[in-house]
Amino acid sequence: MPTRKKVLVTGGAGFVGSHLCERLLADGHDVLCVDNFFTGTRDNIVALLDNPHFELMRHDVTFPLYVEVGEIYNLACPASPVHYQYDPVQTTKTSVHGAINMLGLAKRTKAKILQASTSEVYGDPTVHPQTEDYRGNVNPIGPRGCYDEGKRCAETLFFDYRRQHGTNIRVARIFNTFGPRMHPNDGRVVSNFIVQALQGKPITLYGDGSQTRSFCYVSDMVDGLVRLMAAPDDFTGPVNLGNPRESSIRELAETVVRLTKAKSKLVKKPLPADDPMQRCPDISLAKAKLGWRPKVKLEDGLKETIRYFKETL
């Protein structure tokens, strides 16, 4: 019988965070969910509010937090370009000040702390697929810099806290994740396509749709995060978590149209600045160290996500 832990999830009312809270409760832990509700909502966690082992706190991670916890998953940060570019200075603050505050908390309480980093630390990669030792190709002064560089700096802080203070850290580099509770207007490709298809609107392809992405279903991602937290203390990462199966954006659009039985046409629009042409994780490290690999097929994950959007739209 595993021991009950007190686990803090920052960004716990968001898309990935809410699924993580559910999983941690199901695993028998006490969960403290901290969120400022910038992109997250109470709706995402409403089913958990009556659970005596769940606690919700409205708090902005750019301010210090004084609580007693044993593990911290630091997910607080808007994740989609429309949201993180809305107030780019706040985005950098959330990543950098948020990391400093949560690492300070981990140092004080001797908690284990996991950072939700991102494949965006690789920028527009020049090697495929990306392994963790690839240092990336990020434009520090472009419109994505607030997110990419904020996350890169957070990784630096995590490793400096480990070197300087012996903090017990883990860094996950999360690749595109999708599933129920994605924000319907976040401009991310999966939610965009599903919402457009369900509303019978044209499906917008940026560029010619030949750029590729890999899509990991949220339950697989949460499982990877939990495994990383449980891994031996000498395994800090960074470790890629994502689905190595690449699909072109056009293929995704066509699958969504087929599954929703929509009449939507595909229309092309110009590619936004610094949009990567290809993004695919090498997950050899996660396989070897965490025994982890994604299990849910794209089409099965899409069906669940479509069902969710049908209910909420």
Ligand SMILES: NC(=O)c1ccc[n+]([C@@H]2O[C@H](COP(=O)([O-])OP(=O)(O)OC[C@H]3O[C@@H](n4cnc5c(N)ncnc54)[C@H](O)[C@@H]3O)[C@@H](O)[C@H]2O)c1
């Ligand atoms: N979803 C993906 O494909 C993906 C890919 C790579 C990395 N990530 C990372 O995973 C984490 C979760 O992403 P998500 O997709 O669930 O996004 P999300 O926007 O749904 O969740 C982020 C949560 O953080 C909260 N938040 C934002 N700023 C905050 C602040 N200053 N203080 C407290 N809470 C704050 C939001 O309200 C929201 O609930 C993020 O750190 C993101 O960078 C996600």
